[in-house]
Amino acid sequence: DRKSDHLRVGPYVDFPVSVVxxxxxxxxxxxxxxxxxxCPFLGRPLISYTIESFERVSWIQTIMVVVAKENIGLxxxxxxxxxxxxxxxxxxxxxxxxxxCNGVVALGEEGRPAADKPKVVIIHDAVRPFVDEDFLYKIxxxxxxxxxxxxxxxxxxxxxxxTSEGYLDHSLxxxxxxxxxxxQGFTYDxxxxxxxxxxxxxxxxxxxxxxxxxxxxxxxAKLIDGPPTLWKVTYKxxxxxxxxxxxxxxxxxACLITGGLEVGVTLGKFLQKAFGSLDMELNVxxxxxxxxxxxxxxxxxxxxxxxxxxxxxxxEAILTALQAENRALLNPAVIIWMHxxxxxEPSTSGRPAESxxxxxxxxxxxxxxxxxxxxxxxxxxxxxxxxxxASRVADIASALIRDRNPALxxxxxxx
Amino acid sequence: DRKSDHLRVGPYVDFPVSVVxxxxxxxxxxxxxxxxxxCPFLGRPLISYTIESFERVSWIQTIMVVVAKENIGLxxxxxxxxxxxxxxxxxxxxxxxxxxCNGVVALGEEGRPAADKPKVVIIHDAVRPFVDEDFLYKIxxxxxxxxxxxxxxxxxxxxxxxTSEGYLDHSLxxxxxxxxxxxQGFTYDxxxxxxxxxxxxxxxxxxxxxxxxxxxxxxxAKLIDGPPTLWKVTYKxxxxxxxxxxxxxxxxxACLITGGLEVGVTLGKFLQKAFGSLDMELNVxxxxxxxxxxxxxxxxxxxxxxxxxxxxxxxEAILTALQAENRALLNPAVIIWMHxxxxxEPSTSGRPAESxxxxxxxxxxxxxxxxxxxxxxxxxxxxxxxxxxASRVADIASALIRDRNPALxxxxxxx
Ligand SMILES: [Mg+2]
Ligand SMILES: [Mg+2]
Numbered sequence: 001d002r003k004s005d006h007l008r009v010g011p012y013v014d015f016p017v018s019v020v021x022x023x024x025x026x027x028x029x030x031x032x033x034x035x036x037x038x039c040p041f042l043g044r045p046l047i048s049y050t051i052e053s054f055e056r057v058s059w060i061q062t063i064m065v066v067v068a069k070e071n072i073g074l075x076x077x078x079x080x081x082x083x084x085x086x087x088x089x090x091x092x093x094x095x096x097x098x099x100x101c102n103g104v105v106a107l108g109e110e111g112r113p114a115a116d117k118p119k120v121v122i123i124h125d126a127v128r129p130f131v132d133e134d135f136l137y138k139i140x141x142x143x144x145x146x147x148x149x150x151x152x153x154x155x156x157x158x159x160x161x162x163t164s165e166g167y168l169d170h171s172l173x174x175x176x177x178x179x180x181x182x183x184q185g186f187t188y189d190x191x192x193x194x195x196x197x198x199x200x201x202x203x204x205x206x207x208x209x210x211x212x213x214x215x216x217x218x219x220x221a222k223l224i225d226g227p228p229t230l231w232k233v234t235y236k237x238x239x240x241x242x243x244x245x246x247x248x249x250x251x252x253x254a255c256l257i258t259g260g261l262e263v264g265v266t267l268g269k270f271l272q273k274a275f276g277s278l279d280m281e282l283n284v285x286x287x288x289x290x291x292x293x294x295x296x297x298x299x300x301x302x303x304x305x306x307x308x309x310x311x312x313x314x315x316e317a318i319l320t321a322l323q324a325e326n327r328a329l330l331n332p333a334v335i336i337w338m339h340x341x342x343x344x345e346p347s348t349s350g351r352p353a354e355s356x357x358x359x360x361x362x363x364x365x366x367x368x369x370x371x372x373x374x375x376x377x378x379x380x381x382x383x384x385x386x387x388x389x390a391s392r393v394a395d396i397a398s399a400l401i402r403d404r405n406p407a408l409x410x411x412x413x414x415x
Numbered sequence: 416d417r418k419s420d421h422l423r424v425g426p427y428v429d430f431p432v433s434v435v436x437x438x439x440x441x442x443x444x445x446x447x448x449x450x451x452x453x454c455p456f457l458g459r460p461l462i463s464y465t466i467e468s469f470e471r472v473s474w475i476q477t478i479m480v481v482v483a484k485e486n487i488g489l490x491x492x493x494x495x496x497x498x499x500x501x502x503x504x505x506x507x508x509x510x511x512x513x514x515x516c517n518g519v520v521a522l523g524e525e526g527r528p529a530a531d532k533p534k535v536v537i538i539h540d541a542v543r544p545f546v547d548e549d550f551l552y553k554i555x556x557x558x559x560x561x562x563x564x565x566x567x568x569x570x571x572x573x574x575x576x577x578t579s580e581g582y583l584d585h586s587l588x589x590x591x592x593x594x595x596x597x598x599q600g601f602t603y604d605x606x607x608x609x610x611x612x613x614x615x616x617x618x619x620x621x622x623x624x625x626x627x628x629x630x631x632x633x634x635x636a637k638l639i640d641g642p643p644t645l646w647k648v649t650y651k652x653x654x655x656x657x658x659x660x661x662x663x664x665x666x667x668x669a670c671l672i673t674g675g676l677e678v679g680v681t682l683g684k685f686l687q688k689a690f691g692s693l694d695m696e697l698n699v700x701x702x703x704x705x706x707x708x709x710x711x712x713x714x715x716x717x718x719x720x721x722x723x724x725x726x727x728x729x730x731e732a733i734l735t736a737l738q739a740e741n742r743a744l745l746n747p748a749v750i751i752w753m754h755x756x757x758x759x760e761p762s763t764s765g766r767p768a769e770s771x772x773x774x775x776x777x778x779x780x781x782x783x784x785x786x787x788x789x790x791x792x793x794x795x796x797x798x799x800x801x802x803x804x805a806s807r808v809a810d811i812a813s814a815l816i817r818d819r820n821p822a823l824x825x826x827x828x829x830x
Contacts, residue, residue: 157594167635179572220582228650235643240659241652399822407814
């Protein structure tokens with residue numbers, strides 16, 4: 001999340017850096033009608049995740065998004081809905097290079113004081129959402145020192161040259177080559193001059209900015225090994241891969257709110273162990289007041305212990321608190337109402353009022369991007385029962401948290 | 416599924432074809448301890464999916480799996496558990512080429528009549544599970560005609576040559592090159608001779624079988640554009656992508672069993688429309704007897720209409736029928752017990768006995784690879800109510816079917 005990210009920024013970049021984000025692709029390779037950069041993931045378009053990756057880096061100034069004219073309105077809506085602050089939008093050209101060039105020129109024409117003109121321009125793809133600050137730092141510094149820098153990855157497949165008739169001509173020795181990926185960084189002067197000097201044919205058919213910097217400015221880019229998460233969302237299968245990474249990021253930990261109940265503390269003790277064996281961290285807190293507000297600002301998942309069968313007022317309170325902090329603006333939050341029924345109540349009895357109230361509250365919460373579920377547990381009586389119950393609760397709760405399935409909100413599950 | 420696949424085979428191959436499947440990789444790029452080919456997807460190792468893709472092609476004879484010595488026991492267990500019939504296992508060598516060579520030699524030494532010696536050998540990767548019969552046909556026929564044939568894909572990234580100091584040397588013109596993928600096909604004589612003639616250095620450092628065929632047999636392989644689903648499961652993100660493809664394949668359709676109830680037929684009518692808008696087909700049938708057994712043999716998902724609150728005997732009957740057909744051997748089947756409560760019963764009331772019986776039966780079913788869930792619906796009274804209810808049921812049922820989440824079995828959800 002943003003606030004905690006701001007606390008753990010790495011080395012600071014002391015020169016102005018801005019970003020050009022071409023987002024003009026048609027997405028034909030996914031087989032979908034919507035261009036990939038606008039495909040929703042958990043209700044948010046992919047490009048907003050990419051923007052978020054840059055926006056949370058404190059030393060990045062402007063993110064110049066270049067979109068096809070017909071998508072400018074859509075892009076402005078995305079910026080408004082997700083409250084992006086560093087973004088400017090310019091219309092794209094007819095090719096990738098023309099679009100990037102428009103973005104570079106627009107960064108130089110911002111009419112700001114000269115000191116703010118970017119020293120380094122980072123060029124990225126809208127469909128590579130998972131770039132992190134450490135890697136951006138390496139690219140920015142290398143670009144400033146060398147004039148140009150780019151991410152590379154090992155080749156996954158052998159590359160071969162084909163004859164015009166469709167036969168093997170020769171294969172390349174894989175170890176000598178690399179895949180050129182994004183982000184790439186350039187000093188403003190290098191990328192600006194490269195586009196000033198390149199030909200119409202480069203604009204029309206070229207794909208590689210590093211090549212233009214070499215050919216027209218004599219700049220040999222520094223190549224930096226990037227992480228696999230830099231890959232480009234290209235095919236339909238990549239949509240599932242991206243969604244899985246997003247969901248995993250949101251499911252690292254959950255916060256159990258005991259309400260100060262003794263039985264809540266006991267549950268917390270057993271549940272921490274059960275979550276641990278599922279690779280999830282569980283923070284246990286009596287409430288979200290005072291210092292404990294840090295959980296509200298950090299966690300995406302809340303489990304609220306209750307012993308009162310028909311009272312959802314604690315859930316309403318946390319819904320209000322999350323909304324006051326605008327916490328679910330970028331990602332859906334999860335609340336699990338954890339009802340521990342007393343030893344004298346039959347554990348599997350559903351009360352119509354309880355169930356209907358949860359369904360109704362979940363509908364309201366969903367409109368605020370908060371996914372509300374319920375789990376009912378018959379209060380265990382000894383250690384062995386507690387361990388088995390905690391294991392079932394952890395299985396169900398982690399499944400709800402990891403899946404974040406909007407079709408199941410309001411359901412009261414039996415642990 | 417297998418039975419329906421056998422009905423729709425494409426053109427038949429009238430010469431003997433066998434497969435070598437090297438499965439020796441260490442899987443280090445996924446960041447997981449288990450090699451990728453043995454990673455479970457819905458409880459089944461990836462390599463079993465790959466084997467299934469070949470096994471269901473009627474004109475493929477032997478699948479020679481080459482595994483590291485330490486994994487032979489594991490591989491034999493997989494073959495037994497999933498009842499693979501065409502597989503033989505040989506120990507791998509210290510490199511990919513040595514492993515493939517072992518497989519090729521073993522195919523020639525099977526001691527069968529000479530007529531059965533494969534004319535064509537298809538070489539594939541254990542971690543490319545989604546190869547289909549049509550493409551295998553193209554490769555086999557081209558291999559027989561040309562001596563060698565291989566799958567290619569367009570390059571996703573520009574390929575660049577680097578200097579020894581880590582700078583850009585030059586970039587390749589993307590249009591002139593292709594990624595070499597699998598499967599590849601060879602006449603037995605070409606691949607056998609290529610391995611007889613190649614050097615220790617080829618065995619040690621080479622990666623490309625097509626290159627050996629060219630260099631040592633003068634055979635220019637025919638290159639055939641393959642579908643994107645041929646990609647190699649390489650990184651952690653690819654595991655999520657593969658799982659998503661497997662789940663999607665199992666979620667194309669569901670079968671609603673009305674039990675001959677009038678209310679079931681009504682539900683079916685509204686539900687077909689609601690499923691349609693979620694891109695799922697719904698087959699409606701009174702039972703699974705006689706001709707209707709085809710649904711039992713074809714569908715992976717069953718929705719069973721019931722108006723009796725505490726009677727799960729229909730569920731038990733379908734569990735028995737699925738088990739008799741060994742239907743859930745390769746993939747988990749889903750059963751949703753759809754309970755329509757009468758207009759005089761409170762819709763949200765759960766009966767303890769009902770809920771406990773479902774949980775208990777779901778535990779038993781899970782051991783047979785069948786995922787049992789429940790949905791409760793208060794019987795609608797007019798068309799408008801039916802439409803809204805059917806839409807909620809379709810949302811919940813399709814979520815259960817698509818997720819196939821074992822942590823949620825036995826839950827009785829409220830539509
Ligand atoms: Mg960061
Ligand atoms: Mg087939």
